[in-house]
Amino acid sequence: MPHIYQLFKGLEAKASAEIFTELLQGQQFRLERIVSTGQATAADTWYDQDEDEWVILLSGKACLHFADEAQAHELLPGDYVFIPAHCRHRVTWTDPEQISVWLALHIKAEPGKQHFTAPCKDAVNS
Amino acid sequence: MPHIYQLFKGLEAKASAEIFTELLQGQQFRLERIVSTGQATAADTWYDQDEDEWVILLSGKACLHFADEAQAHELLPGDYVFIPAHCRHRVTWTDPEQISVWLALHIKAEPGKQHFTAPCKDAVNS
Numbered sequence: 001m002p003h004i005y006q007l008f009k010g011l012e013a014k015a016s017a018e019i020f021t022e023l024l025q026g027q028q029f030r031l032e033r034i035v036s037t038g039q040a041t042a043a044d045t046w047y048d049q050d051e052d053e054w055v056i057l058l059s060g061k062a063c064l065h066f067a068d069e070a071q072a073h074e075l076l077p078g079d080y081v082f083i084p085a086h087c088r089h090r091v092t093w094t095d096p097e098q099i100s101v102w103l104a105l106h107i108k109a110e111p112g113k114q115h116f117t118a119p120c121k122d123a124v125n126s
Numbered sequence: 127m128p129h130i131y132q133l134f135k136g137l138e139a140k141a142s143a144e145i146f147t148e149l150l151q152g153q154q155f156r157l158e159r160i161v162s163t164g165q166a167t168a169a170d171t172w173y174d175q176d177e178d179e180w181v182i183l184l185s186g187k188a189c190l191h192f193a194d195e196a197q198a199h200e201l202l203p204g205d206y207v208f209i210p211a212h213c214r215h216r217v218t219w220t221d222p223e224q225i226s227v228w229l230a231l232h233i234k235a236e237p238g239k240q241h242f243t244a245p246c247k248d249a250v251n252s
Contacts (some may be wrong), residue, residue, distance in 0.1 A: 001192060001194060001195060002192060002207050002208060002209050002215075003207065003208075004190075004199055004201070004205050004206070004207050005205070005206050005207065006202075006204050006205055006206075007182060007204040007205075007206055008204040009204070010202075014135060017232050021205075022242065022243050023180070023242070024180050024208070024231070024233070024241050024242055024243060025153055025193065025243055026233055026234075026236060026239070026241050027137060027154055027236060027239075028152055028153055028154040028155065029152065029154065029155050029233075031180065031231065052158065053132065054149070056133060056151050056182065056229075060202075064130075067127060068127060073130055075130070076132075077134075078133040078135070078184075079132055079133075080129055080130070080136040080149075081128050081129065081130050082128060082129075082133075082150070083128050084128070084206055089128075090180070091192050098136065101172060103182075103229070105150070105157065105231070107150070107152055107155075108152075110152060111151060113152070113153075115150050115151065115152050116149070116150055117148050117149065117150060117151055119249070122201060
């Protein structure tokens with residue numbers, strides 16, 4: 001019998017570091033939950049990943065900055081973004097007053113293959 | 127510049143059928159949003175899929191029934207489940223009074239490979 005889990009259960013309101021929990025993994029992908037309670041990417045540090053990443057914020061509030069943009073974007077629950085490999089980015093802020101829960105899908109890049117298929121016209125910031 | 131999207135934006139409160147929107151797809155997986163507004167799997171019909179499926183309910187309320195169990199499980203936002211290929215199941219009910227939004231990750235089965243890596247001790251129904 002499959003078990004039913006609860007993504008928002010048993011979270012600490014104030015942890016000393018972000019908490020990463022792997023939920024699924026396959027040959028091509030890895031799905032993880034990330035729980036932030038005020039943490040941010042270290043100053044002057046950018047994520048520069050070999051894999052594509054699709055990430056959604058499901059609770060809380062956060063700010064995400066892309067290296068080629070002047071300002072960070074504020075993210076609210078339900079906001080999601082596809083970050084291609086080597087698109088440098090950092091989380092500049094997560095709300096210290098609430099628990100921010102993310103789901104992140106990390107995907108091995110496939111040459112010439114576009115993983116993201118949602119239409120651009122729906123983008124919040126287009 | 128990556129675009130930011132909003133998963134809960136522009137949804138119809140009462141559609142005639144469930145709405146499936148593909149968000150991502152790769153060689154091994156497909157991620158989709160499902161929006162239900164009162165629909166259920168047709169009577170006496172079971173999903174019997176060739177692929178593994180990881181699915182989470184993010185808003186609304188639903189009931190999910192596995193063929194080898196007497197009763198359906200009520201799902202609330204944040205509840206998620208890994209449904210192995212050929213584990214027969216059906217959605218017996220979704221709340222007609224609110225919009226139920228699901229994220230479903232469909233994964234090609236890999237012989238001898240267990241995709242789901244979360245510990246069973248956290249299960250709501252264990």
